[in-house]
Amino acid sequence: MKKWISTALLFLVSITVFGQETMTIQVEIANRNGDVVYLKEGRKNVLEIKVDDKGIFKSTFPIKEGMYQFFDGNEYAQLFLKPGYDLKMSLDAKKFDETLKFSGKGANENTFLAEQSLIDQKMDFDSLLAMEETNFNKAIEEKRNADTGRLDKAALDTNFATLFKNTLEANLSGLKQYHTQIMANKKLNNTAAPDFVYENHKGGKTSLESMKGKYVYIDVWATWCGPCRAEIPFLKELEKNYHGKNIEFVSVSVDVEKDYEKWKTFVTEKALGGTQLYADKNWNSDFIKAFGINSIPRFILIDPKGVVIDADAARPSNPKLKTQLDGLVK
Template identity: 65%
Template structure:
């Protein structure tokens, strides 16, 4: 009898130990984007979860306590994971961020992250970025204090609070760097745009000088750039809606020389419109350097005399851009 009890105790201890060294993640997703979910730590895939016969995603696996990303093949969500969690998620993938809900052990921290994503999408970043240096600094300091207070008051895991504060600081640091870049870009407004003379996909070369007399909306991009490609449908729609008006839509690729053929094929296969150009020295092209372009996509708006209207113009996906252009073209 003693041996039987001892054996049962060993099984229970082993089971408890296994539970503490792993966590369980379950997801029930309607309108799912695929049959696989990926738990990622930055670019590293920690766990691949395949949909089961009931249409759910279930997996038990070990993790190092910290922040992770859930990727469904199309969109991302932030997660906080640690061994011992039994996390259950529901979501409608057609309304991704707005519908994520968690239950089970670990749900409090992850519901906090899900709500934060929704709140951040509504935050008036464009208004803050338009502020002068002093007011921008005050707005950033106020946001940091408010985010810290909200995190500290929510009764969350201590490690989560520590990581979340670091994330807030890093995001605001990135915002400050972007504000500095925008401030520098504004100084280029109303200046004469430098010329370029680039290879045209349609044949020959095209210079900015040759486009004088028209408004010129420039998209600086590359075939490998995901955010650049994401803007293509909106750019094509915008161009088509303004066809025949006094504006030229110019796309300048900063792909390196070895990807020249890739650029040619991409433009053809995607039926890209407008004027498709290939920068002569990619990032080191004089025109690109003159605008301090070190990240893409980047958009420029130039007037018919060749002066810069906006050295950091709105993206095609921003509905206000069309309003701006229609106002100029009246």
């Protein structure tokens, strides 16, 4: 959930002080992932620091006040930086979050962020999002009070406190929107799935109706979607494990018309298995709209009678899916 929690930080407009004032950062990393570390502001690279002959990353550089992300390979930490800081970091990349320590000017704010990250990682977000509305809202309010309470007791930089509270509210708002969508999806469970008739990559058209008598696991995706592509190896493994059993794996592309040929080529070059279909009106396809799909990947599980088992099924990479399918598919 760490990646999700960071989303608001990546796009939230930071409180900034413009100018060319500098700060210094020094980082010691045991078991480092590479010889270069990066500071990013959202998607923009702010700084690259190469390791010196003592194994230390150190740099003095111009900075504007705000939130940044420090990357060592794929591991990262949120940092609050501002002119005048002289920040020292140490960590073991094998236990990145658990070993992250700060000293020097700016240590207090960044220690707070590191501790908050560990707290968030311990939260059971799946259980939180599965709560009915009253309990969910109560849990959200408890988290807000706990996080702001810790902040108030810490007596940190005023601008940092404002930025943190804004980010917290953005994250909680995102959770509420996600919860609302999950609750809407649950209402579709145990209802008849609407039919579709889509172009099949192998030729002709294929309908959902034609697959009655089998369980159907539907992957709604697009060629441009990174998280969708990341699920492909896991989906292929599922197809292999359940080959010959009473289940059909169906991938429905919502690529727009200009990417139609890209879809055809991608399916061929990546040797995608299962049933590969192209939605007739991409996002405006009746089937896509019926399930309220506005983000991908999205997975749907339907029973042999055409009834929705799970309108927001687990991803192929989630072990919960195999457990569920083992209990259904013979």
